Amino acid sequence: MTKRPGSGSRQLKTRVKTARGRSTSSTRWLQRQLNDPYVARAKAEGWRSRAAFKLIEMNEKHHLLHPGQRIVDLGCAPGGWLQVAAKETGSTDENPLIVGIDYLEMEPVPGSIILQKDFTDEDAPDMLVEALGGHKVDLVLSDMAAPTTGHKATDHLRIIALVEMAADFACDVLKPGGAFVAKVFQGGTEHQLLGELKKRFDTTFHAKPPASRKDSAEAYLIAKGFKG
Ligand SMILES: C[S@@+](CC[C@H](N)C(=O)[O-])C[C@H]1O[C@@H](n2cnc3c(N)ncnc32)[C@H](O)[C@@H]1O
DSSP: OOOOTTSSOOOOOOOOOOOTTOOHHHHHHHHHHHTOHHHHHHHHHTOSOTTHHHHHHHHHHHOOOOTTOOEEEESOTTOHHHHHHHHHHTOOSSSOOEEEEESSOOOOOTTEEEEESOTTSTTHHHHHHHHTTTOOEEEEEEOOOOOOOSOHHHHHHHHHHHHHHHHHHHHHHEEEEEEEEEEEESSSTHHHHHHHHHHHEEEEEEEOOTTSOTTSOEEEEEEEEEOO
16 A cells, blocks of 8 residues: 555645746746655655656556556656556566657656657557557556647647547557546536447546645546447
8 A cells, every 4th residue: 555645744845935037837836846745755766757646546546557467658758657557567678568658758667668759640549559569458548638828718628639539549459348547627528528438438437636736627537347
């Protein structure tokens, strides 16, 4: 059982003085990072990102990761979820079971194949399947978020479009019994997607792991028991 950070440990609060040239929002971001127990614990335990704890917590509760599974991780940089997935599946460089994709450059993660590419490129789905030797997969993870424009309605549509692409891909590549986990943002339209997925999976629901910031609209859609 993984101990949740912040409980029982005394933390000294770090204040960030607004530096010349640093905007108030980036000062706020930096202050939050410096005082975030998940950030501190990710650093201490060698996880690439605090996001690693979101997958750890969802796995503890919903039993998503198992030894020997083949996994695709969409939007994988800087690699926290890949690390968690490689550990739980036992994936190695000799016999990699995990492939990740991100358009950002990143350091290699032991036990996983990484494609530096935009998932929305036409050839991306085939390249992901080929990377795992053409096998069907057990789990598709997506932590992708479209870059925001500041225009609320546009941002929402772009986020939903990305999740829908991820869901279509999952339905193409999953084995019967497989699962799909994707970041969504609360706002309504994802319930439509949830309805579609309910037809293709035995169970579908939303999760908000404790590591997902309470003030963020982020949530995760989990679909288990792919019907094929
Ligand atoms: C929140 S981060 C993922 C963190 C990751 N789960 C971890 O644990 O380290 C989201 C990632 O999605 C990537 N992303 C967003 N849209 C993408 C796209 N169309 N194709 C590939 N990657 C994308 C971003 O570059 C970013 O690195």
